Amino acid sequence: MARTPSCDKSGMRKGTWTAEEDRKLIAYVTRYGCWNWRQLPKFAGLARCGKSCRLRWMNYLRPNIKRGNFTQDEEELIIKMHKKMGNKWSTIAAELPGRTDNEVKNHWHTSLKKRAEDNTKTNQETQTSKSKDINMESTQEQDIVFFHVTPTSSQFSDTTSPLSPFSSSSEVSSIDQSNENLVLEDEFGFLENVDESFWKDPYLDNISNTQSGIVQGDTTNNCAYQNQDTMIHEDAFLVSPNHSSNESLFMDNNDLFGSFLESYRESTVDSFWTHPFVADMCHVPSELVTPLAMESDYFSIVYDEDLWS
DNA sequence: AAATCAGACAACCGCTCCCGA
DNA sequence: TTCGGGAGCGGTTGTCTGATT
Numbered sequence: 119m120a121r122t123p124s125c126d127k128s129g130m131r132k133g134t135w136t137a138e139e140d141r142k143l144i145a146y147v148t149r150y151g152c153w154n155w156r157q158l159p160k161f162a163g164l165a166r167c168g169k170s171c172r173l174r175w176m177n178y179l180r181p182n183i184k185r186g187n188f189t190q191d192e193e194e195l196i197i198k199m200h201k202k203m204g205n206k207w208s209t210i211a212a213e214l215p216g217r218t219d220n221e222v223k224n225h226w227h228t229s230l231k232k233r234a235e236d237n238t239k240t241n242q243e244t245q246t247s248k249s250k251d252i253n254m255e256s257t258q259e260q261d262i263v264f265f266h267v268t269p270t271s272s273q274f275s276d277t278t279s280p281l282s283p284f285s286s287s288s289e290v291s292s293i294d295q296s297n298e299n300l301v302l303e304d305e306f307g308f309l310e311n312v313d314e315s316f317w318k319d320p321y322l323d324n325i326s327n328t329q330s331g332i333v334q335g336d337t338t339n340n341c342a343y344q345n346q347d348t349m350i351h352e353d354a355f356l357v358s359p360n361h362s363s364n365e366s367l368f369m370d371n372n373d374l375f376g377s378f379l380e381s382y383r384e385s386t387v388d389s390f391w392t393h394p395f396v397a398d399m400c401h402v403p404s405e406l407v408t409p410l411a412m413e414s415d416y417f418s419i420v421y422d423e424d425l426w427s
Numbered sequence: 428a429a430a431t432c433a434g435a436c437a438a439c440c441g442c443t444c445c446c447g448a
Numbered sequence: 449t450t451c452g453g454g455a456g457c458g459g460t461t462g463t464c465t466g467a468t469t
Binding site for chain 3: 168
């Protein structure tokens with residue numbers, strides 16, 4: 119998936135974005151906004167063209183982006199809208215909160231296109247068959263075709279379940295929708311299932327305070343984990359507790375940071391899983407994060423108490 | 428176990444649109 | 449009204465990953 123990093127003629131980096139680049143872009147845009155994409159990389163300390171920065175922010179880093187599999191409703195809407203307006207991906211994406219045009223476009227090309235074609239074919243055959251018996255006066259109803267697809271594992275999650283980068287995995291199928299507590303334990307049973315050896319990992323030696331939940335952060339080494347096998351984000355954003363580093367910008371302006379958190383509070387819980395903000399949340403002052411965690415059944419934090427004390 | 432294939436998706440490229448001077 | 453620069457959009461590519469042979 120990741121492209122081999124390279125540079126173009128002018129020395130601009132190309133290819134996959136690194137965690138460090140993401141961090142710089144997030145930090146800059148969060149503080150100053152995207153006032154000029156062309157100039158932005160220069161001020162943000164990025165050796166990227168503005169276009170690349172914009173794409174990265176719009177498609178992956180900005181808040182409220184929904185990751186994970188498309189629901190059946192979303193897929194039906196995409197197919198329906200595509201039939202009506204063609205490749206107007208941005209218009210279609212606008213009807214799907216949290217989805218980007220790029221994501222919709224990719225999903226169309228990888229799975230929906232063929233399905234839509236097959237369905238149209240089937241539909242036409244059905245119509246041909248019917249026309250032998252029925253003299254249809256109008257074909258108006260053919261303009262909109264609904265596709266009823268047999269749910270697969272990738273379509274299992276409904277709109278009420280948390281969409282995380284892991285929600286498409288097989289463990290989701292063990293969800294007991296009738297018991298929320300059980301759901302959390304089954305799907306995200308990290309805490310009770312943690313292998314002792316995981317906590318002996320030198321990366322996590324300094325973790326001293328554990329709240330129940332899902333996201334496991336390591337402020338010492340800037341990593342966030344979903345479980346011992348799945349690191350959500352390496353080189354996660356560390357907000358300096360002593361205001362001395364460049365990363366202390368959130369601390370310097372609590373109003374700004376407050377509004378930043380507010381955007382998460384207003385969004386669905388899905389956004390907490392948006393890479394890499396989950397990790398970012400692990401590295402903000404506990405007094406800011408804890409209330410946020412209390413509001414969500416799905417979010418919590420592990421942090422280095424000594425670091426923040 | 429290795430090779431091959433197909434699906435998925437991040438990212439680039441070129442074109443068009445829009446807006447301000 | 450025209451022109452230039454920036455932003456946005458859609459097409460396409462390149463690479464990874466999991467499934468299959």
